[in-house]
Amino acid sequence: MLPSPYEITRYFWHEVVKALGRLGFEVDHQRGSHFILRESKEPxxxxxxxxxxxxxxxxxxxxxxQAGISREEFMELV
Known part of the structure; x- marks a missing residue:
C-alpha cells in the first residue's frame, strides 16, 4: 500500500529528474510543461x-x- 501523500517531502522537479537519471532514465523529450523520461534499458x-x-x-x-521504484529507493537517490 502506498503511503499517504502527506507523509512525503516535496521535491523540486530537477531533483526528481536527477534522481531518476541515476536509475537510467533519460529525458526523451519535453511536451509543454512536462518532461518525458525514458528508461535506457528494458523494460x-x-x-x-x-x-x-x-x-x-x-x-x-x-x-x-510509473518508474517502478519505492519511496525508500527514491529517497536514497536524492
Whole structure:
C-alpha cells in the first residue's frame, strides 16, 4: 500500500529528474510543461515529470509508481 501523500517531502522537479537519471532514465523529450523520461534499458518505462517548481506529494507518488521504484529507493537517490 502506498503511503499517504502527506507523509512525503516535496521535491523540486530537477531533483526528481536527477534522481531518476541515476536509475537510467533519460529525458526523451519535453511536451509543454512536462518532461518525458525514458528508461535506457528494458523494460523501457516512460515517466512524465511536470516542470513545476515543486512536485506535490501525490504527483511524486504517481511518478514513483510509473518508474517502478519505492519511496525508500527514491529517497536514497536524492
Amino acid at each position: 523501457f518505462r516512460r515517466v512524465t515529470v511536470p516542470n513545476h517548481d515543486v512536485i506535490m506529494p501525490g504527483t511524486l507518488l504517481s511518478i514513483l509508481k
